[in-house]
Amino acid sequence: MTFTDAKSVVLAYLKAIDERDPDAIQATLWEDAEFRIPGDHALAGNWVGLDEILNKFMLPLMDLFSTEVPYIIETSQVIAEGDTVVLDCVARAAARSGEPYEANIVSVFSIQDGRIKAMREFFDTQYFVRTLIATG
Numbered sequence: 001m002t003f004t005d006a007k008s009v010v011l012a013y014l015k016a017i018d019e020r021d022p023d024a025i026q027a028t029l030w031e032d033a034e035f036r037i038p039g040d041h042a043l044a045g046n047w048v049g050l051d052e053i054l055n056k057f058m059l060p061l062m063d064l065f066s067t068e069v070p071y072i073i074e075t076s077q078v079i080a081e082g083d084t085v086v087l088d089c090v091a092r093a094a095a096r097s098g099e100p101y102e103a104n105i106v107s108v109f110s111i112q113d114g115r116i117k118a119m120r121e122f123f124d125t126q127y128f129v130r131t132l133i134a135t136g
Helices: 006-018 022-027 050-062 125-133
Strands: 029-037 045-048 072-081 084-094 100-112 115-123
Touching: 006 022, 006 072, 006 084, 006 100, 006 115, 022 029, 022 050, 029 050, 045 050, 100 125, 115 125
Parallel strands: 029 115
Antiparallel strands: 029 045, 072 084, 084 100, 100 115
């Protein structure tokens, strides 16, 4: 998969997430990509490589959401400079219990040769746990 610029890579990644398409997500990532959610909480972690990112982070994470309600990412800002992209967005979905989920997220992506090399994500993790994990 070839992209013309760093912003396009991130937008393709977001579209793949909206569509819950693991193959399309994988196509936007390097084999040795690294995703990190900083902090000292249940959701904090560091996932390296496609297998860990997809199978130990993203797919289990998506299982926390209702399949009856679309998972939608609405972007507020996408700022790209060189190979760095900063995304400010709101994720809207529902927990498996049906409870609405709305989270403000800021993600910082490092792009290398048309694919995501690294991502750090920042959001209200207590809200995430309370809404998606505590309610099941």
